[in-house]
Amino acid sequence: MDYARSFAHTDTVMDFLRQPKVLLKLITTFIMMLIFSCVLDQGYAKDIRYQDLCLYNRKQGACNFTVGISIIAFFVGIFYLVLIYFWDRIQNPVTRKYIVFVDFVYCGFWAFLFFIDFCYITDAWRKTDKNFELITSHVKSNLQFTIICSFASIVLLAFQSFIAFKEMNDIQNEASGFESGSGGFGSQPFPAHTENANNYQGPYAS
Numbered sequence: 001m002d003y004a005r006s007f008a009h010t011d012t013v014m015d016f017l018r019q020p021k022v023l024l025k026l027i028t029t030f031i032m033m034l035i036f037s038c039v040l041d042q043g044y045a046k047d048i049r050y051q052d053l054c055l056y057n058r059k060q061g062a063c064n065f066t067v068g069i070s071i072i073a074f075f076v077g078i079f080y081l082v083l084i085y086f087w088d089r090i091q092n093p094v095t096r097k098y099i100v101f102v103d104f105v106y107c108g109f110w111a112f113l114f115f116i117d118f119c120y121i122t123d124a125w126r127k128t129d130k131n132f133e134l135i136t137s138h139v140k141s142n143l144q145f146t147i148i149c150s151f152a153s154i155v156l157l158a159f160q161s162f163i164a165f166k167e168m169n170d171i172q173n174e175a176s177g178f179e180s181g182s183g184g185f186g187s188q189p190f191p192a193h194t195e196n197a198n199n200y201q202g203p204y205a206s
Contacts, residue, residue, distance in 0.1 A: 016085055021163065025084070028156045029077030035070040035149045039063050042142035045134045055135060055143060056124035066121060066146065069113050073153070076106060093171060100168045107161035111154050118150040 016022060043063045044052045054063035083090075083099060090096055125143060128135070135143075 019084075022081065022084060024156065024160060024163075025077055025081050028153065028160065029074055029081070031149050031153055031156070032070045032074040032077060035146055035153070036067045036074065038142040038146045038149075039067050039070075042139045043067075043146070045139075053134075055128065055132070055139060056121050057128040059120075059124045062121050062124045066117050066150070069110065069117060070153075073110055073157075076110075093174065097168060097171045100164050100171060104161055104164035104168055107157045107164060111157035111161060114150055114153040114157065118147065118154060121150060122147055 017026070043055055043066075045055055046053065052060075054060045056062035080103060087096075090099070121143075125147060130140070
């Protein structure tokens with residue numbers, strides 16, 4: 001699936017939203033919003049000193065890390081949705097290649113971060129005292145749902161990184177084809193000149 005052709009010429013917003021890569025980005029961005037919303041809403045509680053207490057086994061790092069990477073991923077997702085919408089206005093193939101390369105690196109690295117996050121909060125939740133008075137059934141559901149969303153983020157981001165890698169190769173192949181194809185800078189516009197010395201006639205030959 002070509003990165004440029006998939007999202008160029010989107011006449012309406014609905015046509016844009018129906019694009020497969022846009023749907024994938026939208027789902028991922030929405031899940032990021034769910035993750036930091038659940039943790040900010042139910043992941044913290046006030047202790048006897050009225051300080052924020054992370055309910056993932058009282059590990060502040062578990063809540064802070066989850067909220068941090070999900071908020072960053074949320075805004076990056078919105079940024080890339082805007083880039084995809086205006087993709088057909090970006091004519092420079094080098095610029096396009098760099099955009100897709102950054103997407104490839106970002107998705108791969110963030111998939112790794114969410115893998116760490118998934119292991120971290122899963123282990124913290126396993127060690128959490130479920131009879132703790134602040135952990136109600138509603139809080140428990142939110143914290144478990146966050147773990148599920150964290151795992152889903154690994155799959156979605158890894159898949160997007162794979163797609164970006166393929167798109168990067170497609171852009172490179174298109175650029176190479178333009179340089180070596182007919183009419184390109186690397187092509188030979190006229191056939192090679194061959195001349196037989198025996199048949200050569202000077203300009204004043206009769």
